Amino acid sequence: MSASYVQLPRDVVALNGADCRSFLQGLVSQDMERVSETMSVYSALLTPQGKYLHDFFVMTDGARLWIDCEAGRADDLIQRLSRFRLRADAQFENSEDMAVFAVFGPEAPKAMGLDANPGFTRVIADTLAYTDPRDVALGCRLLGNQLSVEAVLNSRGIPETDFTHYDALRISLEIPDGSRDMEVEKSTLLESNFDRLNGIDWEKGCYIGQELTARTKYRGLVKRQLSAFRATHERQIAGEPVFLQGQNVGEIRSRCGDHLLVSIRIDALGSDDGKLAAAGNPLNRP
Numbered sequence: 001m002s003a004s005y006v007q008l009p010r011d012v013v014a015l016n017g018a019d020c021r022s023f024l025q026g027l028v029s030q031d032m033e034r035v036s037e038t039m040s041v042y043s044a045l046l047t048p049q050g051k052y053l054h055d056f057f058v059m060t061d062g063a064r065l066w067i068d069c070e071a072g073r074a075d076d077l078i079q080r081l082s083r084f085r086l087r088a089d090a091q092f093e094n095s096e097d098m099a100v101f102a103v104f105g106p107e108a109p110k111a112m113g114l115d116a117n118p119g120f121t122r123v124i125a126d127t128l129a130y131t132d133p134r135d136v137a138l139g140c141r142l143l144g145n146q147l148s149v150e151a152v153l154n155s156r157g158i159p160e161t162d163f164t165h166y167d168a169l170r171i172s173l174e175i176p177d178g179s180r181d182m183e184v185e186k187s188t189l190l191e192s193n194f195d196r197l198n199g200i201d202w203e204k205g206c207y208i209g210q211e212l213t214a215r216t217k218y219r220g221l222v223k224r225q226l227s228a229f230r231a232t233h234e235r236q237i238a239g240e241p242v243f244l245q246g247q248n249v250g251e252i253r254s255r256c257g258d259h260l261l262v263s264i265r266i267d268a269l270g271s272d273d274g275k276l277a278a279a280g281n282p283l284n285r286p
Contacts, residue, residue, distance in 0.1 A: 013077060013094060025204070029044045046189070104140075190213065222266065
């Protein structure tokens with residue numbers, strides 16, 4: 001079977017209360033009305049200036065909403081959301097007994113009995129399984145108690161593999177991994193490929209940072225983007241600046257093997273004036 005799995009380093013937040021869906025609707029970039037027992041979404045929380053704070057997945061098992069967010073940042077997310085709760089009936093809990101897994105490979109959706117449509121969701125033996133809403137090429141995600149999820153995977157004969165295989169695929173698809181690739185209170189969604197990754201609903205009503213996000217899109221103000229490159233030297237690591245003919249035009253954000261995800265000026269991507277370089281060595285396009 002051309003599919004394998006890894007456990008992902010993630011935090012999980014449970015949302016309970018009659019108002020939790022409408023509460024999130026006014027705060028985050030994706031339409032919470034789309035979330036159902038058959039559909040999960042990818043979304044973000046921004047500053048009023050449209051800068052990145054958190055990205056996450058939202059799903060439901062019918063009883064509550066679940067947020068699959070960056071490892072080590074659930075408490076910060078809960079704190080930021082709680083500032084807007086006021087009288088809304090919405091409670092948040094960092095669910096440390098829940099785990100997140102990814103199944104990836106050419107036959108990943110088929111192996112999990114999922115449609116190959118972004119966000120398609122079904123419950124399998126107390127486990128929420130859904131096709132990755134960002135890009136079906138990244139496979140599926142599963143959320144549940146660790147032992148329950150592992151039992152589901154084992155029953156389907158899906159083998160475990162090393163996290164680096166998943167991470168290299170993610171980078172090759174130009175998909176950010178939270179604050180590893182996006183700067184908190186600095187990065188914007190459009191320069192982080194969120195539009196292509198189904199992380200923004202352009203038709204929904206207002207949310208925090210919506211005005212500036214829309215202005216950036218419709219006025220063509222995006223100046224940078226996350227792009228995949230291949231490293232040519234071991235010193236080309238996260239944090240290294242990228243140069244074009246001696247001018248700083250970007251920065252390496254994450255690396256796995258020789259796969260690099262780089263935040264780079266769009267005009268430098270299309271330049272024919274010379275080779276992009278980092279740590280004194282060229283960067284290659286995939």
